[in-house]
Amino acid sequence: MKSKADIRMRGFLKRTPVNKLLELIKEHSHLLSSEEILTSEASGRTLAQEIISNVNVPNFARSAMDGYALDAESTFGASTYNPLIFRIVGQLTPGDTYDAEVQSGEALSIMTGGPLPKGTNAVLIAENAELFDNKIQILDSVTPGKNVGQIGEDIKKNQSLLKSGRVLRPQDIGLLTSIGLKSVKVLRKPEVELLITGDELLKPIEQARGVKIIDSNSAMLSPLIKRDGGLLNAVHQLPDERDLLRKHLIESNADLLCVTGGTSLGIEDHGPTLLDELGELLVHGIPMRPAAPTGFGLIPGKSNCDVKKVFLLPGNPVSCLSAYDYFVGRSLRLMSGRSEDWPYRKKIVKLATKISSQIGRIEYVRLRIKKNRAFFIAAGGASILSSTTEADAFLLTEQESEGFAEGDEVLVWLYDE
């Protein structure tokens, strides 16, 4: 008996609207659990704890300039008519201390970052003092606190510095380092496994021969998975054998699996029926071209409360790219706490050619951009990967539109960063 999911050689019963698939992805792309990693390796990762400082930075008052530390009150009244003379009692560089107390009428030569000694509360900058015979003459007064970095000026003890959910920036890593935090709790990376199916496929390390072609999808998906914060922990090249694919789906420990190939209506397309058998086939077939045979489902994870997300990606490389980018990348970014937005830069350009689209269908259109004008790349079948390397950008037509007219201003996404 054929299951409902078995639509092989019959055609999709019902395509799921793309928005519905996006909703399902959002619903099922839960944040992952956290792990503790070295602060020095946490840039770009998502914080899974609030950071509260247990120290002041700095923990001592320090000079903000190269100059002379002195008691501000003792400079009051200084002017060009009443120059005041201070005796230099020493010289202090950062990391060093001056243990005696500086007296009124004395000044200590101090470098930026040097700790203010007792008896001083201001720093006169070097350029504003006239140095002679181990003395300085000053022509203007300074106010208390001038050019002094107070205790905690950067970070105060007990201050909340970063909230959970923050995607850590390079300067955050600097900040966490400055409070002495050697490790930090972040969301773990989603673990991804690729199941590349197809009797016609050769591994990337093999030589093309006869009626076999080299699998290019795994090579293309690897850097994309990395870009989206995923950890690709296995790539399996599998023949079109239902039991073998079944075994891999069951045994995988990954959070997310991508099955490429075997997702359409051919007799060797086992992905959909396997998802139906092992778990839940939520979506199979979407009104998007290429990428129409995309599927999405859930199967039980290794532990009871756990679930593995499975994406069925068409084997044709352009379909595979667009389905990955539109659906899988988004899921990975959501799981790792990042923005679901595309990492591509947007641009508004004028269409130099018209673009037709069938109502009810979203088209993934590749474009060449010249001087802010976009030219449609005609050689655009699902199997023509070179169309995505020749293109500068892509756009997606709206589902309820017939496309765009020549001269329309359209939003495109640039392939290059």
Added chain:
Amino acid sequence: MKSKADIRMRGFLKRTPVNKLLELIKEHSHLLSSEEILTSEASGRTLAQEIISNVNVPNFARSAMDGYALDAESTFGASTYNPLIFRIVGQLTPGDTYDAEVQSGEALSIMTGGPLPKGTNAVLIAENAELFDNKIQILDSVTPGKNVGQIGEDIKKNQSLLKSGRVLRPQDIGLLTSIGLKSVKVLRKPEVELLITGDELLKPIEQARGVKIIDSNSAMLSPLIKRDGGLLNAVHQLPDERDLLRKHLIESNADLLCVTGGTSLGIEDHGPTLLDELGELLVHGIPMRPAAPTGFGLIPGKSNCDVKKVFLLPGNPVSCLSAYDYFVGRSLRLMSGRSEDWPYRKKIVKLATKISSQIGRIEYVRLRIKKNRAFFIAAGGASILSSTTEADAFLLTEQESEGFAEGDEVLVWLYDE
């Protein structure tokens, strides 16, 4: 005798305009030599060869759909009034071959990607045929070539696929893999060395104590260098000892060195005089705040024709960040053949507060963005790293402007990707 470069405790003689420094960086940031790496690891790297395919992809005509391969001419005349019957002679899946010749009146069941057998030149899609008793009935004719992917439809033998200088995209890696290219020549990554100077600094793994602070610059710069395509091959924490810094500058094998700290006018600021002694101090002091004590110079490399770029970065972390971002990152991107543009996203926002700037000086201003309105972060000294973690964005004032008025629309750069 003091050298011209020795302006310690005296003040900058002459600040170099920021544009002049950018020009010098461009002039000296030559493309690096190339190296051969695995294609699978080349995403994001810059191609240092032209790629010409020596194969056709595919190397055989293949079905573009699931359906029936047949001779198009034998379907001519088929219509609802004149249904034609074809006998199914077998079934072909991708990677397999059908060795006999298909005769007129016969059809072969074929899956997407399957090689077209002899005697056929078109594929009738499965949905358009009525299957019964190992025969199909068709109600419409097909044209020769219909639903057939011809030899070389994706890539033609001797076709130029990618030019030298291309920053490789994930789909480029797929393309190179599909023509069997296992390794590829790319520009090597610029090697970077950090010389972190300051007696007051502790290594990131130490505990803050007394008048010492933890170096946060190396932790912050590491991910930035990685982002800009650099390879950080050494970090040295050095005390303020001229001879030690001198030794490291001479012995380094890096393409680019960043010296943090010791770049200003203090008595322990050895960077500028060392550059002057060992090579050429091109710039010291720029009209930018923070980051005024930034320096740039060249010293001889290990081989005769070679030169090491040296950036003197202020030790204060905000200065260090802005000087890195504005100058060093750009140099690294240029050396590795990427766009010199900032990797930050741009946005136009309305200023909620006025921003004052001194004419003749560029200010690096940190801003909070709320509902497209930008708020100035007041606590903005060069040592307040937390100002860059609290901020959402930054802007740079124009050198010849007094800043911006409240309500002005300004271009800002977003810290987050």
